[in-house]
Amino acid sequence: MRLVFAALIAALIGTLITGTALVLLLVRREARVSRLQADFVSNVSHELRTPLTSISMFVETLRMGRAKDPEQVSLCLDALARETARLREEIERLLDWGRMQAGRKVYARRPEPMGPVVQEAADAMRQALDARRQQLTVQIPGQLPAASIDRPAIVGSLINLLTNASKYSEEGMPVELGAAANSHSVRIWVRDRGIGIPPSEHRNVFKQFYRVEDRASRGVEGSGLGLAIVRHVVRAHEGHIELESEPGRGSTFTIVLPAIVAPAEGRQES
Numbered sequence: 001m002r003l004v005f006a007a008l009i010a011a012l013i014g015t016l017i018t019g020t021a022l023v024l025l026l027v028r029r030e031a032r033v034s035r036l037q038a039d040f041v042s043n044v045s046h047e048l049r050t051p052l053t054s055i056s057m058f059v060e061t062l063r064m065g066r067a068k069d070p071e072q073v074s075l076c077l078d079a080l081a082r083e084t085a086r087l088r089e090e091i092e093r094l095l096d097w098g099r100m101q102a103g104r105k106v107y108a109r110r111p112e113p114m115g116p117v118v119q120e121a122a123d124a125m126r127q128a129l130d131a132r133r134q135q136l137t138v139q140i141p142g143q144l145p146a147a148s149i150d151r152p153a154i155v156g157s158l159i160n161l162l163t164n165a166s167k168y169s170e171e172g173m174p175v176e177l178g179a180a181a182n183s184h185s186v187r188i189w190v191r192d193r194g195i196g197i198p199p200s201e202h203r204n205v206f207k208q209f210y211r212v213e214d215r216a217s218r219g220v221e222g223s224g225l226g227l228a229i230v231r232h233v234v235r236a237h238e239g240h241i242e243l244e245s246e247p248g249r250g251s252t253f254t255i256v257l258p259a260i261v262a263p264a265e266g267r268q269e270s
């Protein structure tokens with residue numbers, strides 16, 4: 001009888017401990033989520049405010065007639081166009097993410113030869129990389145197959161990875177964009193020699209709002225949405241994304257998409 005009683009008490013204590021541990025775990029998770037959300041709001045506000053500040057500065061310069069000659073006016077207008085585009089892109093990204101969350105994001109997929117798709121992302125990024133003296137090497141084999149994709153979504157994902165490769169690397173460090181294929185899939189990778197990501201963070205970086213909190217990435221602007229969006233896009237294409245990275249040595253993000261088995265006809269660029 002005493003033994004049964006002791007066993008009951010032990011079971012009760014065990015349940016209590018497990019229950020308490022579970023509650024603590026949930027509370028910690030909730031706290032982490034609300035901290036991430038608060039950080040997200042402040043990061044997004046910052047990302048929107050930066051181009052807005054530039055826009056009002058250039059508008060003010062023009063309004064006050066401080067741009068003295070046509071060349072200066074043209075420089076101001078170029079800057080206004082650039083900052084407005086940046087603002088529009090950021091807002092589009094937020095709206096896109098909202099659609100993904102609501103399950104309303106529609107992907108218009110059609111067969112596309114992947115060579116020109118990869119090249120499009122490279123061309124779109126070249127100027128931004130040049131501005132940081134980061135040399136972009138592009139390796140696209142001649143016979144890259146086609147894949148069934150929403151072209152703007154995949155090009156946007158590659159641009160996202162290239163933007164990260166640039167901003168998490170020092171000025172002057174090279175960035176590589178490459179592609180390869182086997183009989184059933186196309187692999188597209190973006191490699192940098194930047195600050196890298198510790199192994200314990202490899203899963204976290206794909207979570208929405210998540211930003212690695214280390215000294216090296218502090219001060220780099222971002223909302224923590226980029227990789228979550230890329231992963232969503234890639235999964236919607238029945239693909240996946242891989243990450244190899246070491247702190248201090250750089251990172252390689254690889255998007256893997258199912259290939260359309262027959263090789264694509266036509267020109268492949270490199």
Ligand code: ADP
Binds near residue numbers: 197221251
């Ligand atoms: P962010 O807007 O913060 O750049 P992302 O979702 O694109 O958001 O990336 C999440 C986090 O992953 C970043 O805050 C950064 O810490 C880390 N990260 C992403 N890409 C790289 C990279 N190429 N090199 C090092 N760290 C990276």
